[in-house]
Amino acid sequence: MIPTEFDYAAPESLDDALWLLGEGGEETRLLAGGHSLIPLMKLRVVVPTKLVDLRKVPGLDGMQREDGSWRIGAMTVHSELEHHPDLGLLSRAASTIADPQVRHCGTIGGSLAHGDPASDLPAVLLAAGGSVSAQGSGGPRTIEAADLFKDYMTTSVAPDEVITAVHVPALDGYGYGYQKFNRRAEDWAMVAVCALVYARDGVCEDVRVGLTHMASTPLRATAVEEALRGQPLYAGSIAEAAERAADATNPPGDLNATPAYKRHLARVLCQRALTEAAGLS
Amino acid sequence: MSATVPVRITVNGASHQLDVEPRRLLVHALREELGLTGTHVGCDTSSCGACTIHLDGVAVKSCTVLAVQCDGREVTTIEGLGSTDDLHPMQEAFWEHHGLQCGYCTPGMIMAGVDLLNRTSQPSESEIRHAIEGNLCRCTGYHNIVKAIQAASGQQTEATSQARDEVQA
Numbered sequence: 005m006i007p008t009e010f011d012y013a014a015p016e017s018l019d020d021a022l023w024l025l026g027e028g029g030e031e032t033r034l035l036a037g038g039h040s041l042i043p044l045m046k047l048r049v050v051v052p053t054k055l056v057d058l059r060k061v062p063g064l065d066g067m068q069r070e071d072g073s074w075r076i077g078a079m080t081v082h083s084e085l086e087h088h089p090d091l092g093l094l095s096r097a098a099s100t101i102a103d104p105q106v107r108h109c110g111t112i113g114g115s116l117a118h119g120d121p122a123s124d125l126p127a128v129l130l131a132a133g134g135s136v137s138a139q140g141s142g143g144p145r146t147i148e149a150a151d152l153f154k155d156y157m158t159t160s161v162a163p164d165e166v167i168t169a170v171h172v173p174a175l176d177g178y179g180y181g182y183q184k185f186n187r188r189a190e191d192w193a194m195v196a197v198c199a200l201v202y203a204r205d206g207v208c209e210d211v212r213v214g215l216t217h218m219a220s221t222p223l224r225a226t227a228v229e230e231a232l233r234g235q236p237l238y239a240g241s242i243a244e245a246a247e248r249a250a251d252a253t254n255p256p257g258d259l260n261a262t263p264a265y266k267r268h269l270a271r272v273l274c275q276r277a278l279t280e281a282a283g284l285s
Numbered sequence: 286m287s288a289t290v291p292v293r294i295t296v297n298g299a300s301h302q303l304d305v306e307p308r309r310l311l312v313h314a315l316r317e318e319l320g321l322t323g324t325h326v327g328c329d330t331s332s333c334g335a336c337t338i339h340l341d342g343v344a345v346k347s348c349t350v351l352a353v354q355c356d357g358r359e360v361t362t363i364e365g366l367g368s369t370d371d372l373h374p375m376q377e378a379f380w381e382h383h384g385l386q387c388g389y390c391t392p393g394m395i396m397a398g399v400d401l402l403n404r405t406s407q408p409s410e411s412e413i414r415h416a417i418e419g420n421l422c423r424c425t426g427y428h429n430i431v432k433a434i435q436a437a438s439g440q441q442t443e444a445t446s447q448a449r450d451e452v453q454a
């Protein structure tokens with residue numbers, strides 16, 4: 005499987021990348037780790053006429069703690085997230101992506117821009133209440149995670165925009181859980197659930213739950229959050245809240261799982277993720 | 286569109302200047318341009334790991350990397366690890382522990398194994414199994430491959446301790 009012909013550029017500044025992106029029209033695509041784009045090009049599902057490789061653009065790497073938040077360069081690869089000692093849930097979710105080889109290539113910026121509802125990081129960003137910085141012809145802007153994911157593989161990042169950084173609230177003091185269900189180790193999630201819980205004196209003061217592959221975009225399980233917030237944390241309250249994990253979802257059926265089975269998985273995985281996040285497992 | 290572009294890639298320590306189409310996959314550049322056919326193509330869909338090489342010191346699947354992405358970078362293939370007369374300890378361990386049958390997956394398995402030991406010098410069995418999640422073997426089975434990687438890390442494997450017990454008995 006060989007991609008169709010295309011031109012290639014590896015600009016050394018963000019301005020040059022933006023210029024190339026603007027000049028090339030719709031068939032020009034950014035290239036980050038290439039681990040979503042190249043497979044699609046090999047299948048000729050995506051047929052760009054030009055690739056603008058971001059690997060030489062300065063300023064798109066590194067991770068810094070800024071006040072209560074992590075600033076993560078868009079070109080940070082999954083294995084860097086995985087091996088970072090302080091990223092908690094993000095680290096855990098990244099460590100479940102495919103296999104070491106894929107994690108050495110795939111980037112956080114590429115994963116978010118791609119907007120695949122089966123990907124692990126989008127739901128984590130959504131649950132944590134993060135955002136991305138994007139830069140385009142109209143200048144820099146911030147896109148909140150809640151406004152980022154629009155539809156199946158469709159995000160609000162414009163075709164002439166580059167995600168430069170990802171901002172993830174550190175959520176110090178929150179416990180977290182990540183539960184992903186797939187058939188083979190390197191498969192995408194049939195369903196995954198991430199949970200963040202802030203507890204004080206056995207009471208759930210805050211809870212955020214993100215769902216992967218339960219709709220055409222990642223979702224927040226708001227019904228679960230509402231059911232648990234302010235409640236005492238124990239097996240019973242968690243089980244009751246987790247029963248609502250499939251509320252307001254619209255899971256796509258596929259070869260691996262029917263929508264009904266995915267709803268079942270969401271409830272079971274939600275209970276496990278909350279139990280883990282509450283430190284009760 | 287898509288004339289060839291020059292790239293300079295250091296492969297197994299030697300610098301190579303290649304003219305490649307941007308759509309040229311690294312695995313094809315290695316096999317066809319440089320004759321390094323130790324790197325195999327199994328699935329061609331980033332699933333099986335037969336094409337695993339090291340790019341700037343870490344394992345990647347060369348069927349999902351463009352040669353142009355490697356301009357100015359360093360690649361190590363199975364040919365760069367050891368030679369027939371002087372096997373790399375990982376190759377030696379695969380031989381010793383019967384970590385291969387047909388050998389199709391073996392270069393990728395060995396490159397993944399070496400990558401793991403570069404990160405974690407004394408991995409547990411479970412860490413080894415996780416580290417080869419991206420490598421499929423259709424004939425040996427994973428048991429002996431895991432043993433081989435364990436042995437290459439200098440750890441005693443079930444097999445070696447059993448053999449020693451037999452010798453001592």
Ligand SMILES: Cc1cc2nc3c(=O)[nH]c(=O)nc-3n(C[C@H](O)[C@H](O)[C@H](O)COP(=O)(O)OP(=O)(O)OC[C@H]3O[C@@H](n4cnc5c(N)ncnc54)[C@H](O)[C@@H]3O)c2cc1C
Pocket residue numbers: 033034035036037038039040041042043058078079100101102103106109110111112113114115116117118122123124125161165166167168190191192193330331332349
């Ligand atoms: C075998 C295999 C298994 C996988 N399994 C999983 C899995 O279980 N979970 C999971 O989450 N992911 C999985 N992935 C996907 C992997 O994580 C991808 O690498 C990732 O989703 C995309 O990141 P990338 O850097 O490779 O992006 P690319 O493939 O380079 O780009 C993807 C898209 O995003 C755009 N883009 C890239 N960077 C930017 C940017 N900075 N700004 C704006 N647009 C940008 C590109 O133009 C392109 O349209 C798997 C991939 C493979 C090959």
Ligand code: FES
Pocket residue numbers: 325326327328329330331332333334335336337346347348349
């Ligand atoms: S040939 Fe590259 S992963 Fe199978």
Ligand code: FES
Pocket residue numbers: 384385386387388389390391421422423424425426
């Ligand atoms: S030895 Fe034959 S596929 Fe692994």
